[in-house]
Amino acid sequence: MPNIEVNGKSYETDEEGYLINLADWNMDVAQYIAQTENLNMTDNHWEVINFLREYYDEYQIAPAVRVLTKAIGKKFGPEKGSSQYLYELFPYGPGKQACKIAGLPKPTGCI
Amino acid sequence: MATEIKAPPYRVFNIAPAIQPGAMDGLKSFVANDKIQNDIGFPAFETEDWHDKAINKFSELLGKYRSLKVYLDACVHCGACSDKCHYFIGTADPKNMPVARQDLMRSVYRRYFTLPGKLFPWLVGARKLTREVMDEWYSYFYQCSECRRCSVFCPYGIDTAEITMAAREVLAAAGYGQKYANEIIGKVHKIGNNLGLPKAALEDTLEGVEEDTKEATGLDIRFPLDVKGAEVLLITPSADFFAEPHIDSLIGYAKVFHAAGISWTLSSMSSEAGNFGLFIGNYDQMRKIALRIRQAALELGVKRIVVGECGHAWRVAYSFWNTLIGVGDGANDPYAIELQNQLDHRYKQPMHICEVTWDLIQQKAISFDKEANDKHIITFHDSCNVARGSGMGDYPGGQFEIPRNIVKAAANHFFEMPEGTTHEKTFCCGGGGGILTDDLLELRVKGALPRMEALQTVVDAHGVNFMASICAICKAQFTKVLPYYGFDRRLIGGVHQLVSNAIKLGDK
Numbered sequence: 001m002p003n004i005e006v007n008g009k010s011y012e013t014d015e016e017g018y019l020i021n022l023a024d025w026n027m028d029v030a031q032y033i034a035q036t037e038n039l040n041m042t043d044n045h046w047e048v049i050n051f052l053r054e055y056y057d058e059y060q061i062a063p064a065v066r067v068l069t070k071a072i073g074k075k076f077g078p079e080k081g082s083s084q085y086l087y088e089l090f091p092y093g094p095g096k097q098a099c100k101i102a103g104l105p106k107p108t109g110c111i
Numbered sequence: 112m113a114t115e116i117k118a119p120p121y122r123v124f125n126i127a128p129a130i131q132p133g134a135m136d137g138l139k140s141f142v143a144n145d146k147i148q149n150d151i152g153f154p155a156f157e158t159e160d161w162h163d164k165a166i167n168k169f170s171e172l173l174g175k176y177r178s179l180k181v182y183l184d185a186c187v188h189c190g191a192c193s194d195k196c197h198y199f200i201g202t203a204d205p206k207n208m209p210v211a212r213q214d215l216m217r218s219v220y221r222r223y224f225t226l227p228g229k230l231f232p233w234l235v236g237a238r239k240l241t242r243e244v245m246d247e248w249y250s251y252f253y254q255c256s257e258c259r260r261c262s263v264f265c266p267y268g269i270d271t272a273e274i275t276m277a278a279r280e281v282l283a284a285a286g287y288g289q290k291y292a293n294e295i296i297g298k299v300h301k302i303g304n305n306l307g308l309p310k311a312a313l314e315d316t317l318e319g320v321e322e323d324t325k326e327a328t329g330l331d332i333r334f335p336l337d338v339k340g341a342e343v344l345l346i347t348p349s350a351d352f353f354a355e356p357h358i359d360s361l362i363g364y365a366k367v368f369h370a371a372g373i374s375w376t377l378s379s380m381s382s383e384a385g386n387f388g389l390f391i392g393n394y395d396q397m398r399k400i401a402l403r404i405r406q407a408a409l410e411l412g413v414k415r416i417v418v419g420e421c422g423h424a425w426r427v428a429y430s431f432w433n434t435l436i437g438v439g440d441g442a443n444d445p446y447a448i449e450l451q452n453q454l455d456h457r458y459k460q461p462m463h464i465c466e467v468t469w470d471l472i473q474q475k476a477i478s479f480d481k482e483a484n485d486k487h488i489i490t491f492h493d494s495c496n497v498a499r500g501s502g503m504g505d506y507p508g509g510q511f512e513i514p515r516n517i518v519k520a521a522a523n524h525f526f527e528m529p530e531g532t533t534h535e536k537t538f539c540c541g542g543g544g545g546i547l548t549d550d551l552l553e554l555r556v557k558g559a560l561p562r563m564e565a566l567q568t569v570v571d572a573h574g575v576n577f578m579a580s581i582c583a584i585c586k587a588q589f590t591k592v593l594p595y596y597g598f599d600r601r602l603i604g605g606v607h608q609l610v611s612n613a614i615k616l617g618d619k
Binding site: 015016058059060061063064065066067070083093095096107108109110111 | 141290291294295298304305306307308309311312315316319320323348349350352353354355357358385421547549550583584586587591
């Protein structure tokens with residue numbers, strides 16, 4: 001398995017750069033993964049990432065796109081509650097790219 | 112001779128690309144690791160006896176499926192299929208010509224299973240199964256979406272998809288499985304759907320959708336889960352719970368059931384229509400996946416089984432559920448017989464959601480405010496497995512007409528894409544058959560070319576801004592690749608998304 005190196009520590013990832021161990025995640029690792037995705041992390045990004053991790057803690061899966069948009073809209077303002085907004089933050093698709101930065105497994109299936 | 116002289120209509124030119132040998136050489140989706148393989152009872156990668164395992168599996172398949180032997184023997188290399196494949200059109204790699212892809216397997220078949228190939232391999236293009244050949248198989252048999260468009264043009268009716276499936280099965284038996292498909296199959300066995308969506312998350316998602324729908328309509332439209340004694344069990348792709356635009360069709364199904372007063376339920380244990388066992392050609396996996404549906408139907412005591420917008424699921428349901436699990440006539444084990452007795456045979460079993468909706472439209476049980484869809488100028492993309500692997504409505508061509516009938520009933524503006532790119536000659540979205548994975552994105556983008564060309568013609572001619580489909584893979588694939596061709600990703604949507612927009616609720 002490939003590894004990534006952050007602050008002198010090594011973390012195991014899968015072929016696509018998703019963290020293998022959920023518990024390995026920290027903000028530095030997230031920053032690092034975001035960089036490899038050419039993303040500049042802002043407060044808006046962190047809001048989404050933190051919500052994803054909370055949701056995953058409770059449900060063992062990332063939220064559906066609609067659940068995510070609704071929750072973000074409720075928590076941080078209606079202007080943020082749209083999939084368009086999330087696509088602007090995570091251009092490769094909020095489902096996969098945001099999960100990767102949040103250290104969650106990649107959602108699979110017909111999505 | 113006073114008749115008016117008219118110029119014949121322009122033809123649509125199908126321009127075969129100039130070949131670029133090796134263009135997609137070495138493109139390889141991620142290989143399943145040992146854990147993924149073991150989770151579904153497949154052997155680990157790179158064991159010493161891989162060669163014998165592969166040849167034994169090949170031999171077993173030839174004994175089991177006479178069709179495979181016929182297909183491998185019958186091809187005369189006429190070339191009719193060569194320029195019909197969207198992956199060849201998009202990549203120009205000659206090994207993506209269906210005939211050439213098949214020959215990767217045919218050459219090995221000759222070497223081990225025909226007399227001339229055993230005696231004079233160099234004369235008949237026969238070759239040994241080496242590691243390099245396995246790599247080549249893995250690369251190119253996962254550059255086929257099993258869409259079967261080439262088969263429509265084959266004068267011998269060779270089902271190319273069956274050859275791809277056989278090759279994938281031989282590969283998997285030697286430990287060479289695909290991560291994308293096999294990981295997903297493992298999730299279905301463990302959790303009940305391709306996404307790995309557990310019951311609590313499904314409940315939470317459905318509650319949310321129920322709230323949204325209430326907000327939008329003011330009505331209590333339910334999204335019931337695990338309701339015993341419901342009339343209909345809806346089996347739909349789990350992407351319908353998770354992704355955009357899929358979820359809009361889910362809302363459409365719920366509105367149809369609501370408006371028609373049909374009680375229905377989803378099952379948390381069997382929350383997936385998709386069946387990737389088909390993609391890897393493995394009957395046992397396909398059956399094991401399908402058995403969850405039977406179990407759910409028996410436990411919930413439903414009278415009807417309805418399938419949501421999922422292309423290959425409908426092929427499995429329509430063509431194989433009868434003997435696999437006893438939905439429809441055929442299977443004769445005790446549970447299948449029990450299910451047969453339980454189901455209401457005044458209805459077709461199984462039924463596609465489009466058949467349900469179209470029947471209700473004809474009975475005037477549901478109706479539409481068509482103007483609600485006026486912002487959409489619509490075309491319809493036929494999904495391969497529905498178009499070429501199934502039927503609807505019990506008459507030839509029903510699978511083409513019924514979804515279109517629904518769109519036309521629910522909307523005012525509908526235009527067909529050019530002939531030769533729709534109906535039984537439809538082009539694959541480019542992501543079917545186990546290809547819908549990020550590691551094959553280049554292939555997916557290139558393979559979408561002919562569909563995008565066809566779409567462009569109706570965008571230019573009629574201002575089309577909505578392409579409806581009834582397949583979760585098509586929806587996900589187009590959402591991803593449309594922007595590469597300069598289109599908005601939201602141009603793709605579901606047939607029941609249009610139904611959802613326009614259906615009359617409350618007073619009909």
